[in-house]
Amino acid sequence: MLIGKTGQLGSSILAEQTTHQIYAPGRAELDIESKDSCERAIAEFRPDVVINTAAFHNVPQCEVEPLRAFAVNCQSVRDLALACNKSNTLFVTFSTDYVFGGEKKTPYREDERTKPLQMYGISRLAGELAATAISPRHAVVIRTCGLYGLSGAISKGGNFVDKRIADAQTSSVIEMGCDQIVSPTYTGNLAQAVLKLIEHPQLVPGIYHLVNEGECNWFEFTQAIYEMMKISVKVNPIDRGGMSGEMRRPLYSVLANTKARELGIILPHWRNALQLYLNKKYGAAAGK
Ligand SMILES: NC(=O)c1ccc[n+]([C@@H]2O[C@H](COP(=O)([O-])OP(=O)(O)OC[C@H]3O[C@@H](n4cnc5c(N)ncnc54)[C@H](OP(=O)(O)O)[C@@H]3O)[C@@H](O)[C@H]2O)c1
Known part of the structure; x- marks a missing residue:
């Protein structure tokens, strides 16, 4: 059972060739904010696996609506976990690089100390x-980071890559943050990795990191988008010291996929992933 089929990751999982039968209820059939709805759907369909890609992940909005952030990101996850326990169902759910504080300079492993900096x-x-x-x-x-997928991120008004390409229609110079170092991840690669992980005979429950390999800041990522698309826009790096208004973001939140790697699951480098995405979405314009 897949929750969040209209989202970036959900639609990428649905698009994968798989021998599994996937039941993907829409929000009208399964609203994760309703405990009854979660219990009913899982009891009725008795899936082997529940994959929950739904979340409240508009980071600034979580500061404004912290109770809603907890309702969706914690309470609903608890309700789904309880329902999965009752029916002996594997429960796969997602989290974020923003559980880390960003004080390091090398990638965070799954077992490292968390220290989130904001309500999200x-x-x-x-x-x-x-x-x-x-x-x-x-x-x-x-845990994953900086997702972009073919369906765009409706809840965030489009994904980062598409927004930068749209910016180029109206501006010849843009500013982009160089203060946060991240692992941007293509949902096509992530979807394949998720399916491999849950099918793996040596999978043990717990926390996993799945991101594209390598690291960059958003300024470098933006430059790569324009280079690959052969778009001429001047990008000026801007250092906000991890601040968005009064809200703090981690300066370094690169994730090391150590546990998935041990199972032979390795995602491509972010540059290869970005090129693949641009080819799929923009075809000839992306140099293919
Ligand atoms: N996007 C990122 O940069 C990023 C970074 C790190 C981690 N993640 C995590 O990765 C996961 C997938 O992200 P994404 O970018 O694919 O998300 P997305 O594009 O925003 O999609 C979210 C999906 O969840 C559904 N949904 C939201 N609230 C729901 C509810 N109460 N009940 C049922 N369905 C609900 C949405 O349905 P509707 O169409 O009905 O709204 C949509 O299908 C999330 O857990 C996210 O937090 C994302």
Whole structure:
């Protein structure tokens, strides 16, 4: 059962060739904010696996609506974990690089100390704890970062890559942050990795990191988008010291996929992933 089929990752998972039968209810059939709805859907369909890609992940909005952030990112995850426990179902749910504080300069492993800096990260960490505490034998939490996918991110008004290409229609000079170092990840690669992970015979429940290899800041990522698209826009790096208004973001949140790598699951480098995405979405304009 796949929750979030209209989202970037959900639609990428649905687009994968798989021998599995995937039941993907829309929000009208399964609203994760309703405990009854979660229990009913899982009891009725008795899936082998529940993959929850739904979240409240508009980071600034989580500061404004912290109770809603906890309701969706923690309480609903707990309700799904409880329902999966009852039916002995594997529960796969997602989290974020924003559970880390960004004080390091080398990639964070799955077992490193978390230290979220804002309500979004706090609510996601609470969700991780809810899933793994309530369902230690069934819950797989996958942390990922900076997603972009063919369906765009409706909840964020489009994904980062598409927004930068749209910016170039109206501006010849743009400013882009160079202060945050991240692992931008293409949902096509992530979807394949998620399916490989849940099919893996040696999968053990717990926390996993799945991101494209390598690291960059958003300024470097933006430059790569324009280079690959052969768009001439001047990009000026801007250092906000990780601040968005009064809200803090981690300066370094690159994830090391150490546990998935041990199972032979390795995602491509972010540059190859970006080129693949641009080819698929923009075809000839992306140099192919
Ligand atoms: N995007 C990123 O940069 C990023 C970074 C790190 C981690 N992640 C995590 O990765 C996962 C997938 O992200 P994404 O970018 O694919 O998300 P997305 O594009 O925003 O899609 C979210 C999906 O969840 C559904 N949804 C939201 N609230 C729901 C509810 N109450 N009940 C049922 N369905 C609901 C949405 O349905 P509607 O169409 O009905 O709204 C949509 O299908 C999330 O957990 C996200 O936080 C994302």
